[in-house]
Amino acid sequence: MKKRLSFRVKSILLIALVLMGFTSLAQEGAQNTFIGGYAEGSYSQPLQKGVRYNGKADFQRMVLYLGHNFNDRLSFFSEIEVEHSKEIWLEQAFLQYKVIPQLSLKAGNLLIPMGIVNQTHEPNTFNGVFRPTVDNLIIPTTWREMGFGANGRLDCLGIDYQVYMVNSPLSYSDKGLFSANKFMRDARQKAAEAITSNFNYTARLEWNKVPNLKLGLSGYFGKTSSSLYNGLKEDQSSSKADSSVLGISMIEIDAQYKIGALSLRAQGVKSWIDNTSEYNKLTNQKVGSQNYGAYFEASVDILKLASIDTEKELNIFSRYEIYDTQSKVIANIVKDDKLTRNDLTFGLGLKLSSNAVVKADYTITNNKAKTDIPDLLNFGIGLSF
């Protein structure tokens, strides 16, 4: 018995040593190549008195991060996304070079640094089954385009900064792609053979010197691109092409604060759009000359509040959003009151670990025109790794 045990122990130790050898070899690779990802799926049921609606079951996203460090300064990062179980997109893909600890340069498919959720959209980092509506209709999350620029941290000031030049949204390609109800959502080019008549500028500052308080300020400025400029000769009039382009200025502020079991989050964004009169005439759209969106959200971790010693969290939250994708109009356009909307979302999220969450919530949407809009009952799962 003693002999057999000794042989077994020796065998296990031998296997362990061989595996450790492989492990250390693999670690050389693991130091340089990085894999991660996130995923979210949901079931959403519209509810309205006297009307029957079908629900929608969707695996919204399965995203794989793949990165590689070429050396201590040069790295690559990408997010490959399968959306709604059928579409493949590249959500980010950029080369980054660290010049000094306070300054890195990057180029490629970049996230526009606008707002909280466009940049950090892992489902375990926000409350609710779906991202806030403001981060869908005003900030067209996930908003990304080809570009280059700089980012870094000024430690003494407690400020993270990002400054990029990026290719612009496409406002015209056979038809107008900006609209009154979806603003620029359909005009994103997502680094997919993007038509570029103009480059735009975007920047963000985040102040986070005090732990648990983060204040953000973002801006986006420039003009859209249009397919009508392509092949335009010098002696040809560019007036039609000029009418198909919009000027965009967007300013956003946000704040995040956490104290004990309570987390607070607020965001406000406003856009000014130029040349809407000419654009709407050309495209038959009703794009507003201004739009806005804002939300305030509070959540409480019940398990922490009850002083239960666990890694899990049970967050009860409520979020109130106001938004209008056509808050001001000019020329002959009549403002549509149906687009002046507010959402009240409340629900809970059970974090089974810090990176995996099960969610349920209920959303009530109203508009200024007092149209009947179905409520939504949502269930979801989310994880990142």
Added chain:
Amino acid sequence: MKTSLIYFILTITSLLSFAQGSLTQPQEKKCKNIIEKVFNKTGLQYNTTQDKDIQRIVSNNKTIGYYSLMNAKGKIGWFKIIIIYSSDLTIKKVYIAEYNETRGGEITNPKYLSKYEGLNAKTQKPKVDAISGATISSNSLKKAIELSNKKLIFAT
């Protein structure tokens, strides 16, 4: 035997979640300077323990503490964490030796990291909250410190 197996499992875990890293020369110099400041001593020597992530800090042939180098997962890559312990395995200092993320830079804030100081690797689990707006990095930091504590216990 049991120790070997646990050590083996920890190694595998570290491969999956926290790849071992190394410091560049300037980072190593800064690390040693910080250790000297923490212990208020110069001329310190460093010996590798049976775990290559854990270094023994020796002064006049006497172990005065330990430090570990952990790589934790951020959103766009690894970041490097140094955890300095006293000889009774109490955390004396945590600092971030390298952070390349676009966001979440506030986890490098010494005021935030000081919340881990005084924690004993043998008897206490880290209970520092995630930072609002830097959830991914701060959760990863906590897990890396937990793993470092476990490695330290088995390496000493």
